[in-house]
Structure formats: C-alpha cells, structure tokens
C-alpha cells in the first residue's frame with residue numbers, strides 16, 4: 001500500500017520492509033512548523049545533528065549537545081503525525097560505552113517521543129548498536145562520510161575512491177547491518193560502492209551523495225530548500241527560500257522606512273461600546 005494511505009505513524013518494521021520494494025523518502029527537520037510541512041510527503045523525518053551548522057551557525061557538528069537534539073526532537077515530534085521521527089545521537093553522547101549510548105538513547109526517546117536514534121558508527125561501535133537494539137532502541141546506522149569524524153578526516157570528504165576506503169566503508173556497513181540497524185544512511189560514497197553496500201546489507205540504505213542506487217534518499221532540508229548558503233554537489237535545490245526571505249526583508253524594511261507599513265487595514269481601531 002503506498003505510504004500516503006497508511007493510517008498513523010510509519011513504523012520501524014515498515015521502513016525496513018521497504019527495501020527493494022519502495023523508495024524511502026527522508027528529509028531533515030528541526031522545527032515544528034517545518035516538520036508539519038514535510039510530514040505528509042516523507043517516510044522519515046531525521047532530526048540530524050546538521051542542526052548545529054544549519055540552524056545554530058556552528059562550524060561542525062561536534063559542538064552539538066544532547067540537550068540541543070532533545071529540544072529539536074521535541075519540536076519535530078510535536079509538528080508531525082505520520083513520519084517516523086529519528087533523532088541523531090550527537091558526538092560524545094554514545095562512544096564511551098554501550099551503557100552511555102543506552103542512557104543517551106533512553107533520554108532522547110523518553111524526552112522527545114521519537115521512534116529511533118541514529119548513530120554515526122564505524123565497526124568499533126557495532127557492539128554498542130547490538131546492545132541498544134537488544135534493549136529496545138531502534139538504531140539507524142550512518143556510514144561512509146561521517147560528519148562527526150570531520151576532525152579525524154580533516155574535512156567533509158567523500159569516501160570510497162581508494163581501495164582502503166572502500167574496504168572500510170563496506171566493513172562498516174556490514175557491521176552496522178549485522179548489529180541490527182533497521183536502516184543505514186550511506187553518505188558521500190562513490191556510486192559503485194553505494195551499489196555494493198546496498199546489495200550486500202539486509203537493511204535498506206538511505207543515500208545522501210551516494211547516487212540513486214540506494215533504497216532511499218535523504219537531504220538536509222535547508223540545502224534542498226535553498227536556505228543554507230553553500231550547496232554541496234550532490235544536492236538538488238527545489239526552492240530558493242534564501243532569496244524569498246531576503247526579498248521579503250528588503251521590502252519590509254523599505255515599507256517601514258517609507259512609513260507605508262502598517263497601513264490602514266493593519267491597525268487596531270478603538271470601537272466605543274454601546
């Protein structure tokens with residue numbers, strides 16, 4: 001049944017069952033009004049730690065805190081009624097131990113009402129993913145270009161161009177799959193590697209900068225709406241909200257300075273009683 005006709009929230013098993021049958025549509029959201037606008041059109045709303053860069057003006061995602069993710073997660077759950085809501089576990093909130101990851105996941109799920117968490121994970125984190133899944137936390141994995149590893153990698157760099165990178169990305173995806181991820185984000189990898197990963201793992205792959213071979217796609221909504229100033233190569237812009245906001249602000253400023261705003265219809269008038 002097409003997703004538009006399913007009553008209630010899309011579930012974790014429903015997303016998993018979409019592999020090879022139906023493309024999974026995912027966008028990021030950080031606020032209630034934007035979540036409400038995107039919700040009828042997507043299967044998954046991802047409260048990504050990209051919120052740090054696109055909303056808070058941070059230079060990298062590594063400064064994002066659990067408290068920030070919880071605040072934005074609450075807004076997105078409130079603003080949506082249909083999509084599965086997945087919240088990113090931010091840098092520093094899950095790497096120390098499976099117990100730390102479990103405590104962070106429980107906080108995120110209980111305080112936001114979201115349905116799953118996402119973990120950027122190399123092979124080393126596979127035991128942590130298994131620990132979470134066995135205890136009732138649905139986990140979306142994230143392999144290839146991992147933004148939280150920006151300082152290790154020396155920038156946001158596409159993966160899979162060398163034999164070593166290919167082997168590592170494939171091993172990461174297999175480990176995340178075997179550990180029990182219900183879906184895996186594959187970011188910034190060469191198209192043939194995305195294809196190999198998608199054919200190898202049982203979980204659906206959700207690509208970003210990883211070609212159309214993946215089982216679904218995700219974009220940072222601010223990128224595809226043309227709200228964020230830089231547009232990465234893999235983004236298609238579906239709107240130019242930046243120009244719309246700039247134009248509206250310029251017109252408002254001109255109207256205020258000219259004394260034409262507020263106008264006759266935009267003011268309250270005293271109406272005497274009786």
Ligand code: KIV
Nearest residue numbers: 028048049050185218
């Ligand atoms: O933080 C984020 O928005 C993400 C997407 C880029 C997948 O992880």
